[in-house]
Amino acid sequence: MELLEKIRACTLCQEYLPLPPKPVLQLHGDAKILIAGQAPGIHAHNAGRPFDDASGVRLRQWLGVTEQDFYNPRLFAIVPMGFCYPGSGKQGDLPPRPECAATWRAQILAALPQRQLTLVLGQYAMTYHLQKRYKTVTEAVLDWRSQWPETVALPHPSPRNNIWLKRNPWFEHEVIPNLQARVASLLMP
DSSP: OOOHHHHTTOOOTTTOOSSSOOOOOOOOOSSSSEEOOOOOOHHHHHHHHTTHHHHHHHHHHHOOOOHHHTTTTEEEOOOOOOSSSSOOEEEEEEEOOOHHHHHHHHHHHHHHHTTEEEESSSSHHHHHHHHSSSSSSSHHHHHHGGGGTEEEEOOOOOOGHHHHHHHHHIIIIIIHHHHHHHHHHHHHH
């Protein structure tokens, strides 16, 4: 895919990055499910593979899919708002660089004609992908039915969100079973 080659060669924001640019994403025109995240963490950067950490394990559990299916670009497009590791700050990783979305997002969405489900992880992806504006990620996740079944806001699957998950048990009781059924129906041959 020509677009993917161009993105992998991108150096737009290299002067702002703590490490050399290394766009981390997964993209194929056949993908029915888009995972729109924030930006790769240091583990994903080092591995060159999105969600190659504990967050990925939890996300695959939430989706009810195997690692093999998850990393099949014909099934899942995994495209963060920022493609390169942005560095870390006092409260975790820095926000995704804005150049990525401004330069590439419309082209990426146009390159996904089979997309039937977009999973939105985090504030920056929410701002771009959700029709309605929310003050918090919790507010967006609580309102998961409003854009169902095409779009679903999810909390980040990071272990840092264990407290959020404990405080919001409805998420794993209500959202996850519906999400798993939707994903299974989309992945059926």
